[in-house]
Amino acid sequence: RARGAQVTDVAILVVAADDGVMPQTVEALNHAQAANVPIVVAINKIDKEGANADKIRQQLTEYNLVAEEYGGDTIFVEVSATQGKNIEKLLDAVLLTADAGLDLRANPNKSARGVAVEAHLDKGRGPVATVLVQSGTLRVGDAIVAGTAYGRVRAMFNEHDEPVAEALPARPVMVIGLTSVPRAGDTFLAAEDDRTARQIAEKREAAERAAQLAKRRKRISLEDFAKAIEDGKVDTLNLIIKGDVSGAVEALEDALLAIDVGDSVDLRVIHRGVGAVTQNDVNLATVDSAIIIGFNVRPAERVQELAEREGVDMRFYSVIYRALEDVEASLTGMLKPEYEEKQIGSAEIMEIFRSSKFGNIAGCMVRNGVIRRNAKARVVREGNVIGEPTIDTLRRFKDDATEVKDGFECGIGLGKFNDLQVGDMIETFEMVEIPRS
Numbered sequence: 001r002a003r004g005a006q007v008t009d010v011a012i013l014v015v016a017a018d019d020g021v022m023p024q025t026v027e028a029l030n031h032a033q034a035a036n037v038p039i040v041v042a043i044n045k046i047d048k049e050g051a052n053a054d055k056i057r058q059q060l061t062e063y064n065l066v067a068e069e070y071g072g073d074t075i076f077v078e079v080s081a082t083q084g085k086n087i088e089k090l091l092d093a094v095l096l097t098a099d100a101g102l103d104l105r106a107n108p109n110k111s112a113r114g115v116a117v118e119a120h121l122d123k124g125r126g127p128v129a130t131v132l133v134q135s136g137t138l139r140v141g142d143a144i145v146a147g148t149a150y151g152r153v154r155a156m157f158n159e160h161d162e163p164v165a166e167a168l169p170a171r172p173v174m175v176i177g178l179t180s181v182p183r184a185g186d187t188f189l190a191a192e193d194d195r196t197a198r199q200i201a202e203k204r205e206a207a208e209r210a211a212q213l214a215k216r217r218k219r220i221s222l223e224d225f226a227k228a229i230e231d232g233k234v235d236t237l238n239l240i241i242k243g244d245v246s247g248a249v250e251a252l253e254d255a256l257l258a259i260d261v262g263d264s265v266d267l268r269v270i271h272r273g274v275g276a277v278t279q280n281d282v283n284l285a286t287v288d289s290a291i292i293i294g295f296n297v298r299p300a301e302r303v304q305e306l307a308e309r310e311g312v313d314m315r316f317y318s319v320i321y322r323a324l325e326d327v328e329a330s331l332t333g334m335l336k337p338e339y340e341e342k343q344i345g346s347a348e349i350m351e352i353f354r355s356s357k358f359g360n361i362a363g364c365m366v367r368n369g370v371i372r373r374n375a376k377a378r379v380v381r382e383g384n385v386i387g388e389p390t391i392d393t394l395r396r397f398k399d400d401a402t403e404v405k406d407g408f409e410c411g412i413g414l415g416k417f418n419d420l421q422v423g424d425m426i427e428t429f430e431m432v433e434i435p436r437s
Helices: 002-007 023-034 053-061 087-101 194-219 222-231 246-257 279-288 303-310 320-331
Strands: 011-016 039-044 076-078 113-122 126-135 143-146 149-157 172-178 187-191 235-243 265-274 290-295 314-317 339-355 359-372 376-381 384-387 393-396 403-405 409-413 425-433
Touching: 002 023, 002 113, 011 023, 023 039, 039 053, 039 087, 053 076, 076 087, 113 246, 113 265, 126 149, 143 172, 143 194, 149 194, 187 194, 235 246, 235 279, 246 265, 246 290, 246 320, 265 279, 279 290, 279 303, 290 320, 314 320, 339 409, 359 393, 359 425, 393 403
Parallel strands: 011 039, 039 076, 235 265, 235 290, 290 314
Antiparallel strands: 113 126, 113 187, 126 172, 143 149, 143 187, 149 172, 339 359, 339 425, 359 403, 359 409, 376 384, 376 425, 393 409
8 A cells, every 4th residue: 555655646545435434544544645645535335325425524534634525625526336326527536636736747758667566476477567657668678677677578468468569657567578576666667778677686686685684683683693592582483475466475574574572572584475385485484493474375286295294384364464463463472373274175177167057167176185065165376366265066977965085076166256267276174173272
């Protein structure tokens, strides 16, 4: 949210008319105000029973957002996303706000500059960065530098995944051709040639490495660390963070390092990266006695077995706040787990059948364990979690089945969840209660 506020021109603050102002609303509002970005408030879900737009106007006055109806200068628009009501009015409000207080001009006739909004590692395409061009024009074939990553633009795609030849100012595009995954928020620029781009990236990497070493020395030095452990003054929790996109990894790391647990406990992020948890991650965790935290990712093939064999604790989350709660509780010595996730089985999608009655049916081979009907499931694609549906229907050939064991074929229906591809893994699990210690 903070990064988005820094690169945007106008912020649309969406507030549900039935829920009112929530903590995440206040967080987004604070980021936008800190970046000095004009705000348009969209009061959504006005079609729902219990919607109260006036209540939201009153609540937001406490945060210096005063509606025009109350004598302020903030435009409030009541909309319904499902019905499409007042969407045109909302767009007009954005244009009016932009015309009133912003000078939105940029020179397209120069080398491109901008910011990497998001980045991830794609199995087929390699490093992919979503960049926002802020000035100049970015073209296919340009040599670019984004943070410590560099390369030549092999292809660009717009928001509809359609190829484009060039991107003018204010245009977001997906760029393919970088040698590594840049961090979300890194600035990018077009260089004269590949050699210049590589030199700029190497200088940035050297500067970043020096800053990281200085940061580590500030936390605790090698000279006094061993003595602190012996004296019992410091307890250290080493973490390895893996996520589906670099922005999530950065946000999770910043939030974890901001946890205040006093001087008696030390928290260190010894490695962070994008993509599935690999054997190298487990090996590093084994050496440094670290805990692996995954956000919207899963372990790669055979990594779960290696982690269990080496005694490495891996925890996976889809909500950042839950990861923070667990780490903070463990740092303060108050973590008392009540449930843990136990994997029941996994199946690989070999073929997909279309059914007008049941939606997509996945023809699967059970790879390990047991697949049970009505079990909780998650769909994993290239190490990333796509969704967490429930096994709605389970069949062996034409017969309904309550469970299918390892080595057998079956048909799996996931209810309304239809985002399935051949090669996806369907993992089933159950929550097992753990006695409090």
